[in-house]
Amino acid sequence: MSLPRDTRDTLFLLAVIAWVVFMQIGHIPWWCSALTAVVLVWRGALTLRGQPLPGWRWRVGLLAMTLVATWLTHRTLLGRDAGVTLIVVLLALKTLELRARRDAFVVFFLGFFTLLTHFFYSQSLLTAAGILIALLGLLTALVNAHMPVGRPPLAQAARIAAGMAALGAPIMLVAFMLFPRLSPLWGVPSDGMEGRSGLSGKMRVGQIAELVLDDRLAFRVRFDSTAPPQRDLYFRGPVLTDFDGVEWKPLRSAFPPHMELQADLVVTGEPIRYEVTMEPHPQPWVFLLEAADKPPELPGMRAFMTPELQWFTRRPMMEMVRYRAEAYTQFRHGPLEPPLALQDQTALPAGFNPRTLELAQQLRREHGAGPASTPALIRATMERLRTGGYTYTLDPGVYGQHTADEFWFDRREGFCEHIASSFVILMRALDIPARIVTGYQGGELNEIDDYWTVRQRDAHAWAEVWLRGQGWVRVDPTSAVAPGRTGSLERLRAPQGAFASAIGAIDPGTAQRMREVWEAINNGWNQWVLDYTQGKQLDLLKNIGFESPSWIDLAYVLIGVVVLVSLVGAGWTLWERQQHDPWLRLLARSRQRLQGLGLDDSAHLTPRELARWARERLGDTEFAHTLGAWLLRLEAQRYAPHSPDTLATLQAEFRQMTWPKKDTR
Known part of the structure; x- marks a missing residue:
């Protein structure tokens, strides 16, 4: 079915707008996506049926509804998220008054502006590819709007648009390379990172298990030399000390500053040098391999270390950042003798986990009490985890009020934070100072580019206990329940949907290889494009x-x-x-050829008159008929409203003509 040009062009523009908005679905409210889809489908139906566009009351009503919904969703009409929501709806509503070329130009430029908003949320290679497709679509529609009357094919407009983009690419490259970067690429004030999962500054039992459902990247690591063993890949994050019976939080000590615990970090051995490319996250934390005695080399920022060896900056890491750091896998930290401030590390809330307290009394009777018995009590607890029928699982069910009691005596299964929390509670019940450390453990080596890929599902919780003469010592109770979690990096996988299961059923090795290739390409984009500082x-x-x-x-x-x-x-x-337009140049070339056949003065003759002269002059020959028909088609291409011929076709036929060598009179 051949559609009128206006109908075809409008439907094409609506399809391009739909693609532009589709890429933004994950960042705009659900009602915005639904409203935009309804408006675009409505506009397309009106176009196909040839019905008039809705009046101004409809547009004003939809705009008012959009403003109210935006305010209720974002509690403001300003800022990044609210602004993107409004610009998407305005782009869709503008199509309801798409009557003249001027309206089309407004839609084009609104579309270009909406394309830029995608970079507010993501600068990945996949995003750039989607934007390139949308850009070529908008350029094609823009070129098509400037083409003459008739029905020029969209393919011709697309070729011109692609040529324009190719001509503009060198200019874009020069601007990218030389425009002074006074802030990170695409840096804009952010409204926050709602909806982005990641480690939290506090931990409720079951919280980290939810991160295993998130397969997104946390950061990538490249070591300058041989990477440490997988069991030593602990990237330290928030340290949690205060426990209210339900939730673990960072320490808020009642001791004066001069009595608080200090880091007292002492490192030995050769440093491990590495580079991290960290994805944006809404916290000021810098994840470093344990343990670092020097701040990382952060571009334009300074990092600080807390007494718990956690590194952070003064502002959230809202943009992708790359930094270099050093780490020592052989270290000790914390006081060697027990200061008063260690009392914070043994505190437990009253009224929680009574059976765990009884278990502590039993262990004391079996292995003794006091500092000399601390190593034996820790070994006994780890042995209980190894041999007591405890399992490492993603879905242990919902824990109640006494989380440690349920883990030790009832469920006997849990994720890393269930195990770490129960372990630390038992240690404190034994009067052994202990705390929880959260961060990331392990990762996957991409053999394509030699980067270690650490994902949100690699989030982990482990414990630290204080020993006289040694300071804080890492103890990972999860390794006793599931040694593969920290050794060979055995990972629990979230339940997969039908589509993911079908892909995985093809060939796990091939799927993994394809994923590594894609991530290496995307990482190269991040390193050489996004990190061009x-x-x-x-x-x-x-x-x-x-x-x-x-x-x-x-x-x-x-x-x-x-x-x-x-x-x-x-x-x-x-x-x-100084050149004529292509149609006039082609006509001039035909006149020159006819002058070689005896035409004296052809400057004032039209293609139709030239065709008549050719038939009279050349007689009833095949060439005369071919040339005459070609000249008539040349005239129709210029002046007929629905000519089937394109100028490129006529130019090709002209070059293929076999002209007589001399005058045939």
Whole structure:
């Protein structure tokens, strides 16, 4: 079925807008996606049926409803999230008054602006590919709107749009490389990172187990030399000390600052040097391999270490960041003798886990009490975990008020935070100072690019106990229940849907290989495009001859390039103005050929008159009929409203004609 041009062009534009909005579905409210879909389908139906567009009352009513819904959702009409919601709906509503070319241009530029908003949320390679498709679609619609009357094919407009994009690519590349970066790429004020999962500053039993459902990246690590054994890949995060019976939180000590515990970190051995590319997360934490005695090299930021060896910055890590760091797997930290502040590490709330307290009394009777018995009590607890029928599971069910009692005596199964929490509670019941450390453990080595990939599902909780003469010592009770979790990196997998199961059933090895290749490509994009900082720009200037470049030199170079390109463009424009339009050039070439056949003055003759002359002059020959028909089609291509011929087709036929060598009179 052949649609009228207006109908075809409108449906094509609606399809492009639908693609632009589809990529934003994960970042806009559900009602915004639904309203936009309804408006676009409604507009498409009106176009196909040839019905009039709705009046202004409909548009005003929908706009008012959008403003109210946006306010109720975001509690503001300003900011990133509210602004993106409004711009998406305005783009859809504008199609309801798409009557003239001027309205179409407004839609085009609203579409271009909406494309930019995608980078507020993601700068991944997949996002860039989707935006490139949408950009070519909008350019095609824009070019098509400028094409002459008739029904030029969309393929022709797409070819022109692709050529425009190809011509603009060098300019885009120069601007990307030379435009001074006074902040990170695409850096914008953020409204927060609602909906992004990750480690929290507090822990409720069962919380970390939920992260195993999240397969997104936390960070990537590349070691300068051989990576440590997998059992030593502990990336330290929040340390949790205060326990109210339900939730673990960071320490809020009642002791004065001069009496609080200090880090007292002492490292030995050779440092492990590595580089981390960390995904954005809504906390100021910097995840470092245990243990680091020096701050990481963060671009434009400073990191600080707490007495619990946790590293953090002054602001949330809302953008992807790459940093270098050093770690020592051989270390000790904390006081060697028991200060008063250690009392915070043995506190337990009253009225919780009575059976665990009884278990502590039993262990004391069996192994003794006091500092000398502490190692034996820890070994006995770990042996109980290994041999007591305890299992490591993602879905142990909902724990009640006495979480440690349920783990030790009833359920005997849990995820890492169930095990760590129950272990620390038992240690404190034994008067052994203990606390919970959260972070990430392990990861997967991508053999394509030699990066370790650490995901949210690698989130982990372990324990630290204090021993006289040794300080804080890491004890991972999960390793006693499931040695594969920290040794060979055995991971619990979330239940998969039908689609994921079907893919996994094809060939796990092939699927894993494909995933590694994709992640290596995406990581290369992150390293060389998203992490193209001002430092790399200045290094580029050094390579082309600047001794000590600054951002001012970058500006000068960019201005010079812009001036040069402008001069080249101006020269091209002057040259182009001296040329005729392609149709007139083709007509002039045909006149020149006819002059070689005896036509004296053809400057004033139309294609139809030239065709008549050719038939009269050349007689009843096949060439005369072919040339005459071609000249009539050339005229129709210019002036007929629905010519089936394109200028490119006529140019190709002209080149293929076999012209007589001499006058055939």
